Amino acid sequence: MSECPHVSELPHPEPAPLTETCPECLAAGSHPVQLRLCLSCGHVGCCDSSPRRHATEHFQTTGHPVMRTFEPGESWRWCYVDQRVV
Numbered sequence: 001m002s003e004c005p006h007v008s009e010l011p012h013p014e015p016a017p018l019t020e021t022c023p024e025c026l027a028a029g030s031h032p033v034q035l036r037l038c039l040s041c042g043h044v045g046c047c048d049s050s051p052r053r054h055a056t057e058h059f060q061t062t063g064h065p066v067m068r069t070f071e072p073g074e075s076w077r078w079c080y081v082d083q084r085v086v
Contacts, residue, residue, distance in 0.1 A: 015042035
């Protein structure tokens with residue numbers, strides 16, 4: 001995995017998750033698929049395989065560039081700005 005300039009701008013330590021699941025899905029009564037954690041603020045959102053794509057919506061609303069998978073046993077990160085795994 002390669003670095004992008006947005007990774008060096010992330011807070012250290014990584015922010016704690018604000019919730020255990022996607023709060024927007026809970027509020028809408030939908031089932032989240034594959035959770036993602038915003039590495040700028042700790043927001044937990046569902047991935048683009050979910051009907052409402054709340055992790056991407058969070059990026060579009062906030063501009064927070066990097067998220068990581070919030071799934072057990074996974075550790076990859078994605079930069080929305082650079083459109084690549086980092």
